[in-house]
Amino acid sequence: MITSMTGFAARKGQGAGYSWGWEIRSVNGKGLDLRLRLPDWIDGLEPLVRAELARALNRGNVSLTLKVTSELGDTALRLNPTVLRSVLVAMAEVDHAARETGLTLAAPTAADLLTLRGVLDASAAAEDTAPLRALLLADLAPLLAEFTAMRNAEGAALAAVLGAQLDRVAALTGDAAREAEARRPAMAQTLRDNLARILGAAEGIDETRLAQELALLAVKSDVTEEIDRLTAHVAAARALLAEPGQVGRKFDFLVQEFMREANTLCSKAQSVALTRIGLDLKAVIDQMREQVQNVE
Incomplete structure (x- = not known):
């Protein structure tokens, strides 16, 4: 199941004479960008927190803030x-x-x-921050668990949206296949008419060259390959939705391939109905691309 790069979690704790509050949030990003705001007087905390985040996350712009307050009455500057x-x-x-x-x-x-x-x-009164650091690191684990749970829930919602969009792409691809088949007799008749005009207006025409040109025209108007590729892309996208792990980059590349085939379909349409289907495909694929940007 896919995971979203969007998430939020907050947590409070106390111990060793201190109280603290965590807050972590993330949005989509090309890689993993960690932005930490931690108390610099707690020795060795930042590299340990950074390592834990790197183990738990793979992509996203992640911001984590920790505020620590002393509860000791005799704390002095x-x-x-x-x-x-x-x-x-x-x-x-x-x-x-x-x-x-x-x-x-x-x-x-x-x-x-x-x-x-x-x-x-104000924090120098605690000369040994190791006990506090240990408590904070222990409290980081449930914070990350809550954060991951939210990203997973967002991912499930995202998968539902993408699944519905793939259903729409599959339906439009089926419409395109039926329209292409329905226009076949008209396309064949148009080709025969053009051939008759050419043969009637030209003498001594090179039959080999004519055959090549006609074959090229037929290829340029045939959308069978585009429809087949769109069908294959839908199957590949459904497989990615069910695949565990990080599939965001793969999905992003696949959406680009979807758009490539839709563009080619429009350029070969040669009919109002097929052009309309191609434009609807492009609109749905563009919506998919926006959603895929949030997939980890």
């Missing part, structure tokens, strides 16, 4: 000396460069420095 030292060095370099160009910069206050990102760390 702490100065991060490493970041502060880097800020002071950078400020000294900026001040020196400004003086060389004749500029005098206003000296920042301590309050100005404390507002810079990373100088004050």
Whole structure:
């Protein structure tokens, strides 16, 4: 069964003196694009989360956000000396460069420095974040299970829509086959009339060349191959709908082949009825292409 690349899940948890909230969402994409917003003070969390997502997902633009809040009453702001030292060095370099160009910069206050990102760390009270990291990773599994379940449900709905569209393509292909058969006597008569006019107006015509031209005209008006290919494509698409795994790229290529045959059918139609069927086919196939963009 196919899976959709569209999905959403959210989850809350608590432990080790913290509470947290997850939120994950995804839309269609050509590959797997992970965009993570995680607390950077939890050591080693991001690479582990990224690895878990890569194992669970194959395609889609995926955004995951985690917000962690301390529930400890004695949590206090702490100065991060490493970041502060880097800020002071950078400020000294900026001040020196400004003086060389004749500029005098206003000296920042301590309050100005404390507002810079990373100088004050409200989470530094938890020196060992390994227990919290373990709890978060354990909580990630049910989040991904909920997320996958939604993508599977979306995939089932998507399969139903695509199945109905394939039914429509199959019906139109049958209509095209019947119309092509019904026009056969008229096409044959038109060919005979044209041949009679040519033979009556020309003397010493090369019969071999004439036969080749007539054969070419017959091929250009014959839509049997296009109808056969459309029928085969419908069968292949139904098989993809039932195939486990990621079939989005295969389905996208197959829809392109559907459109190619519909375009050729229209170009060979030579009748209003067959042209109308071809245009209806193109409309349905275009709708299929929009749906297939969401298949993983």
